[in-house]
Amino acid sequence: MLLVHQIRHEESLRFALGVSYHRPPVWRSNKMDKTGFESLDQMATATAAGLSQAAASSAFQLFKDKRFRRLADFDHLSQAEQDRIFNELVVANLVLIMLTFEAPDLRLADEYRDYLAEVKKRIPQAYVQNLRDLGIEAKYLQD
Numbered sequence: 197m198l199l200v201h202q203i204r205h206e207e208s209l210r211f212a213l214g215v216s217y218h219r220p221p222v223w224r225s226n227k228m229d230k231t232g233f234e235s236l237d238q239m240a241t242a243t244a245a246g247l248s249q250a251a252a253s254s255a256f257q258l259f260k261d262k263r264f265r266r267l268a269d270f271d272h273l274s275q276a277e278q279d280r281i282f283n284e285l286v287v288a289n290l291v292l293i294m295l296t297f298e299a300p301d302l303r304l305a306d307e308y309r310d311y312l313a314e315v316k317k318r319i320p321q322a323y324v325q326n327l328r329d330l331g332i333e334a335k336y337l338q339d
Contacts, residue, residue: 240318241322243315245326248322252323254289255289294316
């Protein structure tokens with residue numbers, strides 16, 4: 197019963213995060229695992245990638261919002277300052293996600309806490325990988 201609940205939770209989590217996968221046809225698959233991931237590590241990595249992309253997308257939406265730009269007085273800010281603001285918006289979203297996973301009042305079974313801890317650890321690397329995939333130069337990806 198726990199496995200069925202875990203698979204349902206994983207499927208709903210992937211749906212919520214927009215992580216897509218292709219389920220192999222039943223007659224061609226000898227695996228019991230119908231999630232498309234070989235391990236929870238793979239799933240945690242994919243989840244972290246989806247969350248980091250969502251954080252960046254949300255930051256970009258706010259960054260482009262006309263009201264936000266007016267209130268932040270973007271017309272009088274240098275490009276470097278605008279870039280810094282965008283970076284801070286992304287970092288704020290990433291940290292918010294990571295802190296949510298640590299929330300003591302988050303009502304989850306212990307095995308889900310362990311999984312979310314693994315996802316949390318992978319979020320920073322996932323964001324850096326997203327930047328690499330976008331073609332950002334390596335010199336800008338260092339601490």
